[in-house]
Amino acid sequence: MRNKMTPVYILSGFLGSGKTTLLTRLLQHWKQEGLKPAVVMNEIGEVNIDSLAAGADVPTSELLSGCVCCTIRADFAAELGMLLQRDRPDVIVVEATGAANPMEILDGVAEASLYLNIELQQMITVVDTPHLLHLHREQRAKTYRLMQEQIRCANVLILNKTDRLSQDELSEVTEIVEKWNRSAAAFEAVRCHVDLEPMLSAVSRSEQSAAVPEGAVDDEIMNTPGRSFKGGAASHDTHAHVMSYTHHLQGPLDSRKFEAWIRELPRDIYRAKGILTFQDTASRYLFQYAFRETDYTRLPQEVELRDVLVFIGEQFDRTALKQQLQKLSEPT
Numbered sequence: 011m012r013n014k015m016t017p018v019y020i021l022s023g024f025l026g027s028g029k030t031t032l033l034t035r036l037l038q039h040w041k042q043e044g045l046k047p048a049v050v051m052n053e054i055g056e057v058n059i060d061s062l063a064a065g066a067d068v069p070t071s072e073l074l075s076g077c078v079c080c081t082i083r084a085d086f087a088a089e090l091g092m093l094l095q096r097d098r099p100d101v102i103v104v105e106a107t108g109a110a111n112p113m114e115i116l117d118g119v120a121e122a123s124l125y126l127n128i129e130l131q132q133m134i135t136v137v138d139t140p141h142l143l144h145l146h147r148e149q150r151a152k153t154y155r156l157m158q159e160q161i162r163c164a165n166v167l168i169l170n171k172t173d174r175l176s177q178d179e180l181s182e183v184t185e186i187v188e189k190w191n192r193s194a195a196a197f198e199a200v201r202c203h204v205d206l207e208p209m210l211s212a213v214s215r216s217e218q219s220a221a222v223p224e225g226a227v228d229d230e231i232m233n234t235p236g237r238s239f240k241g242g243a244a245s246h247d248t249h250a251h252v253m254s255y256t257h258h259l260q261g262p263l264d265s266r267k268f269e270a271w272i273r274e275l276p277r278d279i280y281r282a283k284g285i286l287t288f289q290d291t292a293s294r295y296l297f298q299y300a301f302r303e304t305d306y307t308r309l310p311q312e313v314e315l316r317d318v319l320v321f322i323g324e325q326f327d328r329t330a331l332k333q334q335l336q337k338l339s340e341p342t
């Protein structure tokens with residue numbers, strides 16, 4: 011039997027937006043619930059000051075040699091694996107450096123979930139609202155684009171530092187964020203003071219929304235506590251949020267059927283990877299899919315990994331994917 015999956019939360023947000031403030035709150039919350047959290051942190055620079063915030067009783071793993079998205083391939087999975095084995099946490103938070111590209115981090119966690127019993131729960135982005143408004147007015151391209159990416163990727167948005175905005179400015183910022191990501195559950199906050207339970211359950215609700223038929227999605231999310239955006243159910247003109255789906259395969263697949271199925275994958279799924287066994291070949295493979303190209307690398311026989319596929323894309327139908335993969339696993 012497979013061990014239970016440890017949920018992983020990615021905490022993203024621009025430098026100084028309030029990630030550590032939120033992390034401290036989350037850790038307190040989980041500890042009060044009797045859970046054991048662990049943290050993976052990365053900082054640009056030599057010393058990680060934020061690790062002090064986690065407290066001595068929270069296992070912390072640090073990637074100090076640069077940004078998590080650059081060290082991610084080798085170190086990240088190894089660090090997570092070590093943390094899981096050594097500390098057996100109930101929940102893991104990856105605090106991404108404020109300058110990190112969230113897509114790379116998402117990709118890294120997806121990669122690690124091929125080898126480890128972890129499940130990416132959601133991406134929480136803390137938005138420094140006065141800073142965003144300032145950049146929006148100045149149109150400073152690079153930083154602005156990174157903030158935009160961080161907002162687009164989120165399933166939960168904390169619109170932080172609202173104490174430094176007037177009501178009009180808050181409306182302006184909300185409108186900007188809404189244009190980029192209408193799907194996430196959004197919470198206005200001062201010092202990341204949000205009701206954590208509704209925030210954490212809003213995470214799963216927005217994930218489930220992918221299975222809800224078009225048109226019902228926004229309705230569902232509009233009803234999540236803390237949702238502050240205006241707007242209607244019919245607005246699907248903006249970017250949907252990025253999501254991932256992990257599927258554990260029950261048995262070997264027919265390679266030709268799998269190939270044919272991959273060719274028909276919806277365009278909304280832009281990345282997939284996995285470990286696969288085929289009914290009609292002796293080897294096992296590491297499978298990669300990017301920009302509609304597939305790649306298979308033969309794995310050594312002794313590799314002890316379960317068969318799994320991870321998909322990353324925008325607002326795709328996870329239920330349909332699951333059903334199709336179950337069908338592909340049926341013996342022919």
Ligand SMILES: Nc1nc2c(ncn2[C@@H]2O[C@H](COP(=O)(O)OP(=O)(O)OP(=O)(O)O)[C@@H](O)[C@H]2O)c(=O)[nH]1
Nearest residue numbers: 025026027028029030031108170171172200201202
């Ligand atoms: N005025 C105001 N200040 C805040 C708020 N939230 C956080 N801060 C302050 O903003 C600063 C940065 O907060 P952190 O939680 O350290 O932010 P961070 O995102 O972890 O920062 P980096 O580690 O640099 O990426 C601290 O001085 C906080 O006290 C807020 O809602 N309003």
